[in-house]
Amino acid sequence: VHVPPSQWPLFDPATLILHDGSTVPACSFCKKAITSKPECKSHYESLTRRPDGFYQCPFGFTSRSFRFLGKIWVITGVVAHPRFDTEDERRLAKSFPDTRVARAAIDAVVRFFEQLERAQADSLEQSAKVLPQAFHELRKLNAAVLQYAEKELRTNPNAPNLMTIESAAELMRNSFDILEAVSNIEGMRALPRNSTISLYDLLYKVKKVYEVRANERHMRIDANGCRAIIRGSTKAFPMVLTILLENAIKYGKPNSTITANITASDRKAIVKINNLSDYYIDPTKCFERGVRFAPSTEGGGFGLFLAREVVDCHNGTIRCEIEPDGSITMVVTVPLEKVAADRQYLA
């Protein structure tokens, strides 16, 4: 807002108390009538089709309509001066003296909302410029941590601290990828998807990164399968396995085993990630944006939504199968490019 707060027309926007001390509360009569009287309803509906301004309601009150954040709002239940000068209005002014207010004061309230809307748009524009840059700088810092740790590990391969740092930086990168993709789904969809991805190698890498986290919950990750090769985005597709494995650890039962399996059949590569969980999950709704099934655990409900978006982009499908014993299996199917000749099994 470009004016100092002392100049704002309101000093309590919640109760619409104006800076000059006057108030514009909706009276109890209006509050009841809005829900029960059809003439009230049609009055407010008619305001959506008319230009912003002052109108008289069927009972004689003044209504001031205005647009805010794409919706039409009305300040009503007041008797504003200059008046419409009708008999009903005079009667209301006598019955509800607290509602008498100047039209200029109501206009000041409207201006306040206009300024608020402008301030919001300015802030969004500013953050759209600044935040991606800040995010990018963070990623570069993380890259330096990861790559220097990797370099040092070559000369000192048994340094446990360096390995922890490297894993933490990889986890951080995964989180950055997910956050970035959620905030820019269109950008994720625009990524080239013609790189060769070995699901076997990818699963092994993700397993390696998340093993530390699984150990913290005394869980084990068993990964096995064939060397299925798919075509896809090397930036986007790893997120699918990351999300599924991270969820399996986060919402899985402590001391249990997570099983990740890759198979190939009928020109399809199939990834199955199974875990035991105490949380009930609705297999039909779990891929919707913002849907969560474990409110006590930290999370935003974006992971599975994003996994589905990425799988969709790769012309694949993702589904969730649940068993009464709490066994949850996420099944991802994507078009298979080929199976590498040397069939190997992960430890």
Next chain:
Amino acid sequence: MSIWDRLFGKPTLASQGGDLSRDRLVQSGRIAFIDDEKPLLIEELKQSGFSVDHDTTGDNLQNYDNQIYDVAIVDYAGVGRRLGSGQGLEIVKHIRRVSPRTRIIAYTSRSLTSSESDFFRLSHTVLQKDLGLGDSLALIEGELQKALSKEYLFDALITKLKITSGEERQRMQEALVKALAKRDESQFRRYLKEAAGVAAEKGVDILLSKLFVSTK
């Protein structure tokens, strides 16, 4: 179809070589790294023996126009200012236009807006700046391998010569396969001159020298 073809299958471009050995890849591959900063990856590539030119601005287009690079790794921000406001995207567009054989790697961790996302669309793959060195190297080697594959180089030649007819393409491919089988570059050069009317041209010369490189 000859008896040989019936017995062993018709020779194809893919059957004329396969993947280059790592030594050959290091020896043959030439990489442009366009980034206003100096990422650790450049040093890593050089230490691995690759020929890397670090271009901090993307302003001097001569090397791209001469089509000398197999792979161009292009950052988004801070480069290509001379070409316009699109930064790295302008460089990607330029390289695609003048050097169809160059595989382009979008090198950024930046989240791009929908108007900027052509940077990704026009690139062959994306390399995140915060990927590990080993993984980054593997990705770049994979792109080099593709850039030097016979099929890809042939496609680049077709684009370079602006051949649109399917029949003409087929005839040229067969002539190339025969010449490759005999390792006779001059035979294919003669074909290009006689059948397609292609005289000596630097861009075509580079493609031919890459096509006839030994895989071992």
